[in-house]
Amino acid sequence: MAKNDFGPPDFREMLPPVIKKNYGKWVSHDIPRPGVLKHTSSTGDVIHSVRVASPRLVSSDWIRDISDIADKFCEGFVRFTTRNNLEFLVSDEKKLQPLIDELDKKDYMIGGVGLSISNVVHTQGWIHCKSAVTDASGITKAVMDDMVDYFTGKKSVPARLRIAVACCVNMCGACHCSDIAIVGIHRTIPRINDEGLARACELPNVIASCPTGAIRPRPKDKSVDIIAEKCMMCGNCVVVCPAGLQIMDPENDGVSIWVGGKVSNAKGGPAFSRLAIPYIKNEPPRWDTVTAAVNNLVEVWIANARPGERYGEWITRIGWEKFFKMTNLPFTDKHVDDFTHATTTFRSTIQCKF
Amino acid sequence: MAKNDFGPPDFREMLPPVIKKNYGKWVSHDIPRPGVLKHTSSTGDVIHSVRVASPRLVSSDWIRDISDIADKFCEGFVRFTTRNNLEFLVSDEKKLQPLIDELDKKDYMIGGVGLSISNVVHTQGWIHCKSAVTDASGITKAVMDDMVDYFTGKKSVPARLRIAVACCVNMCGACHCSDIAIVGIHRTIPRINDEGLARACELPNVIASCPTGAIRPRPKDKSVDIIAEKCMMCGNCVVVCPAGLQIMDPENDGVSIWVGGKVSNAKGGPAFSRLAIPYIKNEPPRWDTVTAAVNNLVEVWIANARPGERYGEWITRIGWEKFFKMTNLPFTDKHVDDFTHATTTFRSTIQCKF
């Protein structure tokens, strides 16, 4: 008989001895080479962490592969980062170079440390989610292929840059607070299946699910109507009533790109990502237009930001009007907020650049 | 037969000759002495403006008095400022000192220029408005009696400070954007007179007037009910239905004090005033508690702001937690916003001072 409610493995049993010994005693760190962190303890002990890119979606083979490496160089310990990178923790400095050699040989990609573009935080996409408007893994792969030199440290960036991808506006991740976020969006309103709606959905719940009050009952059919002008295609009603409402539209679905968000409190506090590009159509397998757009956004920032200046900090300094000019992006009606706090985003000062 | 629609007197006929001649040609100004502006034109001409405090509410006698003075020293011209001060415009520099002497003799108060606390922008109060929760003229007089030295320039301030008084939340003036604003408020919900309501008011209008949806119909009486927990005592329904709703409550009405707003675009842009003191009871004739509270707010600012730092700019630099500490004011549930954009005022960062 299986036990319940015992919780995850106790992390204290998952720690390499050097970490156990120096837990809470680390005093400083540096980055001896790209992709490698060296932390020093007040006891004088040192640990090296070699960070390696992961596709996040991995196979059992991959898990066994990295376990083999960790057994060989890291006393059988390994960790993942909050952005889904892998970290090999080296207690014995002599094993550092051999580890790196082995990783190089086996084509693991070392990087993501310090001033770099680290791994993308992304979501399920067509791999597994019923709400997916696009494929998050595919976009991530295409974009990161293009960003590899910024991950490995071959090329440098003014400050850390965090990219996130979400396959729908639920934004499972931190898209709403990322330097660059790619978010799947719909552009057509849900289509109504009266029969399914009548059969499977509670009208009051369906109506209440709409943030803009766009849904009104059509009692004679035990169904609803959607007022087109009020619908902003969020898909929330579809989540509540999948049997009666269908919003997927391969022709018109696609992605939007957002910039300037962050979560750390350093200098300015956490900030929302804001709309840069309202729509790019889905172009599997490699989303060329999206990849090029991200490349443009990244390169303009790199060329113009001051050292240490994160994406949003840079835009705040130069102003959005200059951002749109420098990135050569059109500013449209879509950029102008019209949701609950819209008026707080309007520019209530004459201060602007012409 | 009277004419209609001819508009106000043409300002071009109201200008002293030196202004007519140098219209649009002024190149600089200075403040040769407190309360006096000296403007210089590119033609070399000069005009002195002597600013004098006005109670705003004036009599015909007063109008004739100042006209006499203007005839004597200012070629029969006079102007008022946007803050209801009076300006004597002196073209002939030789007349400046005699004018000032005469003003001194007749007890006019010269000041309000440059780094000073200028006249209060205020509203009708019990003098004339049916909505008045307090008397704006009385508070103004009491507060300015206390601030006289900052008006005349006897004592100096770090930056200009604008005080406004409004007798109800309609805020006829610029209370919502003043360095210090005093605003009349109610603290009890409207009382309902069913008969008056049924007789004189349209139920749908009454219900729609409430920003929080606190009013619901009571059809059997052709009247309404007010849900106490939803009513924030704005009085808007009373404006729409004075016959059926009564909100005045001498026991509980009073004033609130707000700080840190401004309208100029210099440095930071325009900003809203924010709640400092939620309630002080009405204490006619001299509102001693209000006067003392304003004095405290002003003195703490003067003692701590950097040169040039306006009220809100100072608070922004030190943080609201320090402001409340330094002014010795309690921070309460009333200070925490709960209206439409409340969440945008919450502190979404760990950045704070303990």
Add this chain to the structure above:
Amino acid sequence: MDDAKTPLLDELEKGDWPSFVTEIKRAAKKNKSAQGLLEQLETSYREKIGHWKHGGIVGVKGYGGGVVGRYSDLPDKYPDVKEFHTVRVCQPAGFFYTTKKLRQLADVWDKYGSGLYNMHGSTGDIILLGTTTANLQPCVDELSEVGFDLGGSGGCLRSLACCVGQARCEKACIDSMDIIRDLTQKYQAEIHRPAWAYKFKIKVSGCPNDCAAASARSDLAVIGVWRDSIRIDNKEVRKMVDGGYDIINRVVRKCPSEALNYDLVKKELTVSAEDCVHCMNCVNMMPDAIAIGRERGATLLIGGKATVVKGSMIGWILVPFIKMEAPYTEFKELFEKITEWWAENGKNRERIGELIDRLGYANFLDAIGLKPLPQMVRAPRSNPYIFWKKEEVN
């Protein structure tokens, strides 16, 4: 008579600041309604409550507004203020007067009203405080004879107001007074015959210092600005710096867009004109050394208003830069499109800012034929709730 004593109000004759009570008393000496006001006000001070109420609608021939009807709720006790309506008289632009005009005004008002005034009301009008229904028409008739016309009240274009501008200010980028004059003349009908669901206000300031407080309290604010570069006279800069002026902390570091640079060695101040956001601070701080640019016009802000009902709004950018040259045709066309859209779509007691909030700024721009610009927003939207039109998709 005991009632005539005003011990509470008398307290407000003490102190150095000029006293409105003294003014009421001066008028009361000659005028019964002023005396009535004084007495009723004393009662308000004692009871801590106002004694005014609305009554029937009052007005004068040919005008739909300009008069605010007011009745005492203690008419038996204070019969002289039983009716005590105010007359809103439109002020000359910039609040300039000849003493002759002021005296003419006082003569009429002594004849028909209380002899009390607000110089001026918060919107800008001369407020004639208190007269009877019967006196309204003759009063307004005689005012018109001496050249004073009514201002606005109700659902109309309210009397326009402005700063002193080019009449006496070196910072004026536009002729604020002439703009007000011209618009006031052109829109007499809109001012005098309320045809809208609520008020609409225009205020004009000559530069971003906004001495007319336009951005906070006008639905449409016109604020002068330049679009080339501030002009720096480095001789004057040096003079100030050599005199001990802390240019770094008072000017350079206070520039909100980091557009200023001071070379400590050369003692030279330079500006990156494309980065300047025209805040005025450097111009204000060093008036002899720094002047506004030469290519002048205005920024238009839309939506400013006080609290009721949706909360206060500070006007936001509608047009970053517009030339404001007489006869202000472009501005007028825009104003008319704006009020047309507002009149068509606005609800009762809904200001333009609130209507835009309800229907969407982009939709409003579209309706009046303006392109969305990044200058209109502090930042683009952060929520993904984007509306797409049928014609934009396949």
Add this chain to the structure above:
Amino acid sequence: MDDAKTPLLDELEKGDWPSFVTEIKRAAKKNKSAQGLLEQLETSYREKIGHWKHGGIVGVKGYGGGVVGRYSDLPDKYPDVKEFHTVRVCQPAGFFYTTKKLRQLADVWDKYGSGLYNMHGSTGDIILLGTTTANLQPCVDELSEVGFDLGGSGGCLRSLACCVGQARCEKACIDSMDIIRDLTQKYQAEIHRPAWAYKFKIKVSGCPNDCAAASARSDLAVIGVWRDSIRIDNKEVRKMVDGGYDIINRVVRKCPSEALNYDLVKKELTVSAEDCVHCMNCVNMMPDAIAIGRERGATLLIGGKATVVKGSMIGWILVPFIKMEAPYTEFKELFEKITEWWAENGKNRERIGELIDRLGYANFLDAIGLKPLPQMVRAPRSNPYIFWKKEEVN
């Protein structure tokens, strides 16, 4: 078989970044459902549409969540992914593993599932990608034998996550990993048996750098901080400055609260501790010279979440400073009060942040017994729409 060809996905094996397609193919060699996934995904890539749908509710004994049911909408074409549920397995705090544990996990998952994983899901769980309804129970049973328990899904406390903290970071003000461990053990019932109307998330970061992105994506964020003073080692400061480090522009001027002063003559950096807002920038920029303070605890933020329905929220200050020492009693009591209030008052699919927005932050504070503090707001209210309670007035 033609269907088995994946020309589109093959494109995603090109390029240097590690390829998820390669991983699926590796699994597909041994596992039919992985092969099914690959094929269905190719179809999605061709048609630009997903092929998953909800079906019946699935689960395992004793648990109300932890499994996300998923069904192909092309079951006839891809019978091997007809049922393809994910199992959310709770990760050890800080994502540390022994290779032994990882191998045990892989062995079980190869037996019962697709052999595909997300390491990790965005909430922090190990996501086991795809199994059948029939396999769920035995899979979970065997996972439990090797020490892995389920994470959360549905209206429950979701699996908690944290940064690496004291395990390998000199900046950690709190023991983020132990906090997660302790809370996870204590709240097993809340994690495993959804009893609320919607999800609730807790994340813990050791310091204000917030490497767990807690403030953006947890209803209750715990962020380590100190309340005394940063510690400055001026020997190290001088070393960096002498080495050419631009301390003025990179550190002093970037301090958001102007708390730092650098004396150019003495080459000495000083801090006004009462003005420091603990942003971390100086500590980050000069890790050898500046260290966090010694009196440590955490700031709690409430309300962080993504977009649905009211728009995204970034958590805001609930408790400026709280000691976080095991067994975290004060924190637990607070957490329980919070969720109790939320459970009582929240509507369906209403996050705590949205509920607070709806009912008022001050009311919430009152309900959970906290005093309002100025640290909780960026600025006090600007609208005069204040609620007064009956007991506050006469």
